[in-house]
Amino acid sequence: MDNSKTGEEQMNKLIKKENIKLWLNEIIKKYKVIAPYKLETGDFGFKPISNADEITLDYINPVISPVKQILFPAREVMLHYKKKGDSWEVELPKETDEKVVLFGIRSCDLSAMLFLDKFFMEGFVDNYYKSRRDNLITVNITCTEPADWCFCVCADCGPSKEEGFDLQLTEINDNYLVEIGSPAGKELVNIDYFKEAEESNLKEKERLVEETKNNKFKMPTTYFSKAIQNITANSIDKELWDKLGGRCLGCGSCSFVCPTCSCFNVIDEGEDSKGKRVRSWDSCMYCGFTRETSGYNPRKAPGDRVKRRYYHKLSYYYLTKMGSCGCVGCGRCIVSCLGGIDMPMVVKAVRRGKV
């Protein structure tokens, strides 16, 4: 026990704030680095960078999660096919073994990645996802300034992670505390600029996280437990789901912006003799998503689809299957749902039995 504790302590480093860009430029020499940046329009995005000056760590989460964007792109060519005589020639996209460092993501998105890992790599392994995931190293930051819609603290996915990271940075006064969570992460700090962190640095980090949790979140608490109970017990009136469904404009934004949503559709695009097989994001809020070949649709009414979506996110069955509920508290559904149906709103409605 004591040993492991000493081990952990050795896994923590400290870097001066002014050196962070120098360090990042060292990483850029060896890896492809994708990091947050500010667009001229005022929005934020993630892009491959060639110089540390391009990045900003003071950003609002982009509408699409950077993790999802990289590991499970919106549209992906799975294969090209071509008729050759009587048979078909199939060409798979080229795999690369280029290591990618995803720098500066937040804990919510990291949590979502761990969730997606379970879906794409446990049991049936999705090689498209896995080949990218195997090459991905993450550097996440402890978030001390949550946005208006953030509630990661309720989903226990932030503002800081206790495990599952490669490297985790926390801004402490003039330094960043750097927690090392994996050999790949350790590899990144294998240069100058770092010194060993002390116990007091860790204490300061804990204090900061507690302060953030207690004082910085503007959203009212989202009480998942009672909602999970009610959903698992199937004790919610159909009327409530229909009322929620009545607000649904069927845009699918909820699924696309949710960093844990992983449903996709596979389409062949092309002519008779050649074409490509494309996989693209799909949404359980679309009517055709569950329509059967016979034409029968078990979830034709929007209310039924809202119910299905939240069962998938919150029922005990999926909780045990995936190890956590399907929400990391990033609040993107609050931003994006045209009808104002979002996780905190549904949890509240399901808990109280009314909208």
Next chain:
Amino acid sequence: MKEVLTVCPFCGCGCGIYLTGENGIIARVTPSLSNPVSKGSLCIKGWHISEVFTSPNRIQKPLIKVNGSFKEISWEEAFELISLKFNSIKDKENSFGIIGSSKFSNEDSYTLHKFARQIIKTNNIDSSFTLHYAPLIERLNDFDFYVTINDIENSDLIIIIGSNITVEAPQIARRVLKAYDKGAKVVVINSLKIPFSSIASIYIQPVPEELSVLIETLGKIINKKSYDKSNSNIFKLEEIASLYVKAQNPVCICGEDVFKGVKGGASFSSIFEIFKHRLFPLFTINNIIGAISFGVSPYVNEKKGLNIIEMLNASLEGSIKCLYIIGEDILLSAGDYNRTREALEKLEFLVVQDLFLTETALLADVVLPACSSLEKKGSFINMEGSIQPVLPVLKPLGDSKPDWQIFTELSEKLGNKLFYKDFDEITKEIEKINFLKNKKFLQAEVSHLGDVISDEFPLWAKVDNSRLFFHTGTLLKNSSTLMREIEQGTVIINSEYAKENDIRNNEKVKIISKRGEIIRNAVISDEVLKNIILVRGGLGDFSSNVILPFGLKWTTVRLEKSR
């Protein structure tokens, strides 16, 4: 992997979107968080832009019809042929017509306006504005944008007249819900039940011919004039009037069932008088405002030209001999499919410029491939009147060209050189010209004569767009995901009517208007009134134009059993 901020090319909301082009495809669509319209969200159409514009069905080369089928030719050959034909047409002022797109950019619109008036020398130029917003034409010089999209969110009373708002303008529906959540009252006046009827504190469901009288009465109550109290909805109207008078920030939203409804002219006229600066009409095509603002209209020169419907009629009469149609699948958008088809077939020469081989393009002698708004620079004006820049994400597909460039090159071929070398020249010039802003429209009155109830046609029929279709569906039928969402075409019939006439669920019925007939599966539901049927959804949407008059979404019909 550069993200380019541009404007969604579908409805008139004008969402700011980031598109990421990669190897000739759109790899990603992301709504802008900071754009005042999208604010981090898109509708189902916007999310699927990536599947539409890089479709293998796009036209990539000019086409010429030889013995009934199309053959690819070069731009040079196409221009040669077109200029020869155009030059051979006599009295172009009266025998030539141009129908411009309500989807292409302001710069395209302005170049086409100059092409029509200076090169062809005709005023017969129009967009689909006259089809969709006829009642507004006589008010254009009084019209202005007073209410912004985000004002709606802070409104305390929202009166929605004749609009299935969730379908017509999802971003506006979003604002209505936000206002409702903050305590605003919602009032719905619509002959058809809409999703927002359920959140309305007052819902009036008039029979279609009653709408204009109803609104006129509402105006009288509000303006404290004497009014007829025999109307069955009079208490509700009085309540609306009292809410309106008390409200701090009321907004009236009106849509398709006013503009393209029964007696739309009278209804809109009353709405315009009552609500004036609190009015928010839904302009549901991305740049339909840009088209009229920059001269794609028969009412902006010294002399009036023919509007889109007059051009079709003139073709039937034989006076219009040549049409140049850009980005408008008029066969599907004008209504009265058979008459439109006849008008197009009667032409001596038809040139169609579009992204896809549309139903209209199939009738053309020459088809020119235009590039989409994802492949060129420009600007759009959205439904609140904001001009937003449009930037290219992809290279023009195949040999396709920006519309303004096609007009420019064609005019040079026709022996004139007053056009533009580059895009910036046009931008500079249009800054000074905006016919809508400068109130430069000729006084005109356009009315689409609707049908009336008779013994022969005792039912009102509305042809409803699928929420998945933008305009005619030309674009969105190229998205596999959206095609999956299309439901089989149906007709919704009131249960009492169905019982009296022995019509059962899922039974095939013939819907007959004085223009033609279509067949649909019946769905019995009390969401419609007894004397209304609703023709809904389906790919067959296209053919449902057969029963409609020009420029309207409503007609009168009778039902028969189909064998």
